[in-house]
Amino acid sequence: MGAPKQKWTSEEEEALRRGVLKHGPGKWRTIQKDPEFSPVLSSRSNIDLKDKWRNLSFSASGLGSRDKLKVPRTKGPSSSTSPSSQTPLLLPSNKVAEALPSADPEKNSQDGKIPNSMVMEALHEIGDPNGSDIEAICHYIEQRHEVQANFRRLLTAKLRRLIAAKKIEKIDRAYKITESYGAKSLLATKSPSPKKDSAKPLKASQKGSLAVKSTALDAAAVAAMKVADTEAKAHLANEHMxxxxxxxxxxEETESLVTLATEIYERCSRGEVLTIMQVAQSKFEF
Incomplete structure (x- = not known):
């Protein structure tokens, strides 16, 4: 790999154009390994090819009313890569557009898409209650991630899409996470996950000990019920006694009265006259 600031030669630029025309934009490693272009581009890295192609694309987009671009015509693999062995070819504008990298960040796989999580992380970590401007967001992301040259333009488009999705809101020139989306994210973060049963299986001795304790408790409960029943029966027996x-x-009192009445009857039958006072004062032996 050569020095990154080494000036490109016309032969290298021509080889790059032919490689893109043959393999398509973004296939930098394939272009490097192609034996047709590797001798010329051996001192260049895939990053060098991508950056140079971007510069060539910007130059091509400023051609104005010209709708044709000179590119070399390929005749299949050849052992000679000399520029004199290739004949320039004028391509129609639609073919040039296909060879050029797409300017739409959503369709350009090389520029890539900015994930929503990257922007949401920046807004959350900055944590400004009044919102964060695009400069602060861009600075935060650039400090933590490797970004492409047109990152600022892609970030602006991403912020617009997040606003349309009601995930963030724009206040003046600042951006902040909406309350509804923040509440959903917090709820999802705090949602408890099911815990596995961490109880260890009991050993045989522990199982036996638990069985003995359970049996003793059951016996004590039965004994307490029997004692209570016995006490209730004893109280009932005492009342009956x-x-x-x-x-x-x-x-006994009734029997005494009957005996007294019999004695009074026998004495009255013999003709004795008894008064109540006599009966009350009499002493009978029963």
Whole structure:
């Protein structure tokens, strides 16, 4: 590879034109490896070819009313690359347009497209609440990425498309991310991702310990229920016992009254006259 500032010779320019006509613009490495052009362009890199072709394209676009461009006519691979062995050919304007790189940044694969993420990253990282002008955006991107010569023009077109898509908005001469798009981006960033179960499988000893604990807890719960049931039954039995004692006492008192009535009846049958006071004061042995 030669020095990047080495002046191009007419032979090199002619070889470049013939290479583009044969392989098309952008095929710089293919043109370099073509045996028809490699002897002349051996001291040039693919970057040199691209830059030189851009300069030639700009020169060709300023021809004014001229619609023809002199380019060499190719006759297939030849061992001689001398300019005298080639005859110039005048091509129609439509053929020249096909050989020239496209001026539309959207269609030119060599110039490339500016990804949306590059512009959105610049606006987000600059973080100016009032927005960032195109100079600040361009400076931020140039400091972090390798850009082409017409990057400023491509950036302007990209900003217009982002405004049309309502991803950014323009305030005076500054650009900023719209609130709706910023909220969507934040929500997508913070959306939780499903976590995998990080629990490790239990060992056999741990499983046995858990089984013993579970069995002990179940047994304690059953025992507590039985104790509560027993206490309830004991309380009910105590109430029944007290009721039985009360009934027994009533029976004894009733039996005493029956005995007294029988005694009074027998004495009255024998002709004795008894008063209530006598009955009350009498002492009977039962």
């Amino acid at each position: 007290m009721e039985a004692e009360r009934v027994l006492k009533l029976a």
